[in-house]
Amino acid sequence: MTQTLHPRPQFARARWTDLCGSWEFGYDDSDVGRAQRWPERNDVFSLRIQVPYPPESELSGIGDRSFHPIVWYRRTFSASVVPGERLLLHFGAVDYRAEVWVNGHFVVRHEGGHTPFTADVTQALLPDREQVVVVRAEDLPMDPSQPRGKQDLEEHPHKIWYHRTTGIWQPVWLEPVPDSRINSVRWNTEIDRGAIRGSFNLLGVAAGSRLRVAVSLRGELLADDTYTITDTAGREGLTREVLLPRAQMGLDRERWLWSPETPNLMDITLTLTGSDGEDLDSVESYLGFRSVGTSANRFTLNDRPYHLRLVLAQGYWPQSHLAAPSPEALRREVELVKELGFNGIRLHQKVEDPRFLYWCDRLGLAVWAELPAAYGWSDTAVLRGTREWLEVLERDLSVPSIVTWVPVNESWGVPALQTDPRQRAYVQAMYSMAKALDGSRPVVGNDGWEHAATDMITIHDYAGEGATLLERYGDAEAVRRSLKEVQPYYRPVLLPSVVLEHQPILLTEFGGISYQAGEDFWNGYGTAQDEEDFVRRYRSLLDAALASTALAGFCYTQLTDTEQERNGLLTEDRQPKADPAILRAITRRFAAAVPGDVVYGNQSAARQITPES
Numbered sequence: 001m002t003q004t005l006h007p008r009p010q011f012a013r014a015r016w017t018d019l020c021g022s023w024e025f026g027y028d029d030s031d032v033g034r035a036q037r038w039p040e041r042n043d044v045f046s047l048r049i050q051v052p053y054p055p056e057s058e059l060s061g062i063g064d065r066s067f068h069p070i071v072w073y074r075r076t077f078s079a080s081v082v083p084g085e086r087l088l089l090h091f092g093a094v095d096y097r098a099e100v101w102v103n104g105h106f107v108v109r110h111e112g113g114h115t116p117f118t119a120d121v122t123q124a125l126l127p128d129r130e131q132v133v134v135v136r137a138e139d140l141p142m143d144p145s146q147p148r149g150k151q152d153l154e155e156h157p158h159k160i161w162y163h164r165t166t167g168i169w170q171p172v173w174l175e176p177v178p179d180s181r182i183n184s185v186r187w188n189t190e191i192d193r194g195a196i197r198g199s200f201n202l203l204g205v206a207a208g209s210r211l212r213v214a215v216s217l218r219g220e221l222l223a224d225d226t227y228t229i230t231d232t233a234g235r236e237g238l239t240r241e242v243l244l245p246r247a248q249m250g251l252d253r254e255r256w257l258w259s260p261e262t263p264n265l266m267d268i269t270l271t272l273t274g275s276d277g278e279d280l281d282s283v284e285s286y287l288g289f290r291s292v293g294t295s296a297n298r299f300t301l302n303d304r305p306y307h308l309r310l311v312l313a314q315g316y317w318p319q320s321h322l323a324a325p326s327p328e329a330l331r332r333e334v335e336l337v338k339e340l341g342f343n344g345i346r347l348h349q350k351v352e353d354p355r356f357l358y359w360c361d362r363l364g365l366a367v368w369a370e371l372p373a374a375y376g377w378s379d380t381a382v383l384r385g386t387r388e389w390l391e392v393l394e395r396d397l398s399v400p401s402i403v404t405w406v407p408v409n410e411s412w413g414v415p416a417l418q419t420d421p422r423q424r425a426y427v428q429a430m431y432s433m434a435k436a437l438d439g440s441r442p443v444v445g446n447d448g449w450e451h452a453a454t455d456m457i458t459i460h461d462y463a464g465e466g467a468t469l470l471e472r473y474g475d476a477e478a479v480r481r482s483l484k485e486v487q488p489y490y491r492p493v494l495l496p497s498v499v500l501e502h503q504p505i506l507l508t509e510f511g512g513i514s515y516q517a518g519e520d521f522w523n524g525y526g527t528a529q530d531e532e533d534f535v536r537r538y539r540s541l542l543d544a545a546l547a548s549t550a551l552a553g554f555c556y557t558q559l560t561d562t563e564q565e566r567n568g569l570l571t572e573d574r575q576p577k578a579d580p581a582i583l584r585a586i587t588r589r590f591a592a593a594v595p596g597d598v599v600y601g602n603q604s605a606a607r608q609i610t611p612e613s
Contacts, residue, residue, distance in 0.1 A: 004327050007092055007171040008116075009358040010398060011185060012284045019077060019133075019172040025049035025062070028070040028136075038072055039101035039134040045074050051172060052092070054165040058319045067142075067155060071167045073135040077174065081122055085176050089119045089133065092170025092353065095322075096146050097138040103131055111384070113139070113147065114351035114372060115391035116170075137167035144376030147388050149349030150314060150562075151322075153375060162314070162563045165322040170353055180204040180280045182211075182270055187287040187398040188440060191257065191302060194244040196223075196287065200270075202238060207231035208275030213242055216267050217256070244289075257302045258288030258400050260343040263364030265400070288361055288400025292441050294455055299442070299504045299552045301366075301403070308366060308553025309587060310344040311337055311569070312509065314562045315352055318572045327355060332574070334359040337559065339580055340569060341587030346508065346555045349373060349409065351392055360401035368404045368508075368555070369396060370447070371430075373412035381413060382426055389430055393437050405434040405441055410448040410460065411491075417450045418495065428453040428497070447508055449491040451498045456552070460509035461488040462525035464537075466544030469510065479505055479550045504552035507545055512557040512567040513537045515577050525557075525567065535578050538569075539586045546590045556587075 006012035024045035028038075038044050053060035055071060081087050091098065095113030099106070103126050108119035125131055140146065141164060142153050152161035186199040198213060207230055215223040223242045244256075254262045265286045272281040290302050298305040313333070317325050324330045330353060337345050344366030351372065360367050371389050374381040389407055396402055407430035408414060414423040431445035431453035442455035451457060463469050472482040483493050483500065494500060512525035515534045528534035545554040560568040569583060570576055576583065 005355050005358065007090065007173050008354055010285050010354070013175060013177070013282070014284075015176055017077070017079075017174040019075065019174060020051050022075075023049050023051050024074040025055065026072045027068045028072055029068060031070055033070065033072055033136060038136075039106075040104040042074070042132075045072060049073065051075075052168050052170055053320050053323050054095075054167055054169050056163050056166060057321045057323065059323075059325060060320075065155075065163050068166065069140050070136065070138050073137070073168060074132065076130040076132050079125060079131050079174060079176075080127075081125065081176060084179050086120055086122045086179060087125065088175045088177055089121045090116065090171075090173050090175060091118070091168065092116050092172070093351070094135070094137050094168050094170075095139050095165055096148075099136045101134045112388040112391055113165075114149075115388055115395060135168065139164070139166040141166075145374050145378050145381035145384060147372045147374045147385055149372030150316070157563050160565055162316055162565075163321060169321070169323040178204075178281050180206070180209070180272065180274070182272055182281050182283050185270065185283070185285060185398070187268075187285070189287065189289050189291070191289060191291050196242040196244065196266075196289070198240055198242065200238045200240075202229065202272070205229055205272065205280075206275060209280070210273045210275075211238065211240075212269075212271040212273070213240070214269045214271070215242055215244070217264065222266065253302070256289055258290040258361075258364075259301055259306075260338075260364040260366050263362060264289065265361060286361070287398065290400055292403045294442055294504050297502055297504055297550075297552060299403075299456065299506070305552075308344050308506065308555075309342050310346045310366070310368065310508070310553065310555035311340065311342045311559045312346045312348050312555050312557045313337070313559040314348055315350045315356070316560075316562045318563070322350060324353060324356070330356040331359045331363070333559075334363050334365055336570065336574060337365055338363065339584065340559075340576075341584035342556075344368070344403070344555075345559070346370065346406075348558075354395070354399075357396065357399050357401060361399065365401055366403045367399070367401045368406055368444075369402045370406040370409060373409060375413060377414060377416070377420075377423060385413065385426075386430070386433075389433065390437075393434060397438055403441060404456070405438070405443045406447045407431065407434065407443075408446040411446060411450050414446070417446065417452065418492070424452045424495065424497070444508075449487075449489065449493050450495055451493060452495045454498060455503065457493065457498075457500060457503050457505045458508040459488060459493055459505070461507060462510060462512050462557075463488075464526040466540035466542075469507070469541060469544035470547060473505075473507060473548050473551055474544075475548070476550045505550055506553045506555070507551055508555040509557050510545065510554065511538070511541050513541075514567045531578050535582055535586075538578075538583065542586050543589065 025047040026045040050061050055062040056065045097111045100108045102121045102124035105124035107121050110117035150162050151164045183201040183203045188197040209229045210226050212226045222244050227240050258264050268285040270283045293300045346368040349372045411417045417423045427445045431443050434443045445453040447458050448460035473479050514527040558568050560570045561572040
């Protein structure tokens with residue numbers, strides 16, 4: 001895989017080395033690798049694999065989908081550091097538990113299959129020779145306490161679960177960095193004040209050093225501020241505000257603010273200099289100047305009602321599983337969503353590659369970010385889920401396209417949520433952690449039903465016809481009646497800790513129409529007979545969701561077919577099942593002059609349109 005974009009686009013240095021490509025590879029089904037000192041040997045890896053594709057996938061060059069709980073990787077690389085520099089080894093994601101050695105020296109251990117980790121390998125480097133990195137990945141395929149999302153616990157996929165992704169599945173890269181450096185940054189924006197707040201973690205920085213923050217929009221310099229680092233701030237971190245020219249902002253909101261329709265991104269250059277004026281470090285970043293929230297039953301973007309038209313996406317490719325087949329495929333996925341008329345995407349049971357989120361930022365797509373689920377309730381599952389959730393939040397807090405956090409879906413991993421106080425406490429804690437660490441976005445504690453803590457009421461309902469959806473969710477009174485009497489999937493939507501008041505209500509799973517399915521496939525929530533029937537059913541359901549005066553948005557299931565699940569708008573090879581222009585026109589129906597919105601104040605006309613019209 002040729003890298004054309006930095007693996008971490010919101011925190012990029014110019015110097016980095018891609019380590020994706022051909023690695024030595026071996027299975028360790030008997031778990032003898034540690035005892036036999038595989039990190040120090042070059043005679044035990046009999047296979048070759050293309051990183052970052054999982055060994056179960058075709059693009060890996062192996063394509064073995066049977067159970068192999070422990071796998072090993074090995075490759076050489078050239079590297080040297082000069083005085084005053086360190087060498088960092090980065091992993092985007094390794095599923096599930098990883099251990100890494102460089103030249104036989106253990107350098108890092110990480111648990112969590114969807115989040116990044118880094119090792120400082122400087123001390124392990126050897127002079128004047130090729131360096132060797134070895135990775136052991138452990139992914140127990142039937143462990144119900146591992147957050148695994150849609151990866152099947154069974155050997156052969158069934159229903160809505162898919163083949164597994166084991167080991168390295170996101171980029172691996174090297175990065176030389178200075179001893180005194182910018183270690184991380186987090187961005188927050190306040191559009192009313194015209195303020196950008198940057199929280200910087202600095203390493204090895206002496207008192208008297210300076211941090212310069214230069215902010216530009218489409219090449220125009222907006223702000224250029226320099227801050228002197230005190231001794232305390234240099235050790236513990238630095239939080240500073242940059243104020244933008246508010247007078248100009250008020251004249252043209254759409255020129256400044258980020259939205260899916262106007263995805264304005266402000267480019268930021270961070271420069272660290274020593275007290276003597278010597279340049280120490282430089283990082284390129286960006287942000288989207290926007291606010292998200294809820295108000296009076298509506299989801300809001302930039303303090304205005306915004307109607308969410310989301311599509312559910314599994315982020316799965318037949319030839320490469322959870323790994324994207326190429327960097328270009330990540331951009332193309334965003335383009336396809338927009339071409340079908342949606343303004344957002346619900347990332348289902350997957351933490352996406354940061355480069356995918358970059359294209360959502362750059363091209364304009366609102367994102368619901370969701371934690372992959374474990375499938376059993378236990379103390380171990382609680383610890384693992386909590387740890388990985390915190391790492392997801394830490395990684396993506398500054399991503400402007402993410403507008404909602406979702407730690408749990410449909411009570412997966414918390415099957416006794418109604419009756420078990422511990423399971424309710426877990427969901428409430430995951431909700432509260434997102435609010436405590438972020439606070440700038442809505443959080444849905446358990447998407448779909450059995451809400452124990454949430455900022456929005458979300459409902460999953462796969463009714464086959466639009467008339468049924470209108471009957472259930474056409475207006476506020478219909479929604480209240482349905483929550484009390486219908487209870488889709490025989491689950492209460494609200495638990496006693498959540499009272500329906502002024503929260504936005506969204507239909508976050510519906511549709512699921514299969515087309516071109518068959519006996520060997522899971523046929524979803526209703527099967528169309530031909531393309532004309534497929535379009536008719538899609539129009540019926542979308543018209544109902546859009547005609548509702550009660551719904552603040554929706555999420556259609558789903559973007560693509562995925563393995564045996566044949567209910568996508570696109571095939572698994574990303575080909576449309578009907579004319580994309582027709583699908584787009586249906587998705588965008590009742591769109592208002594305000595981008596992304598529907599005419600909330602004039603929906604009597606919309607309600608007169610039956611779903612079949």
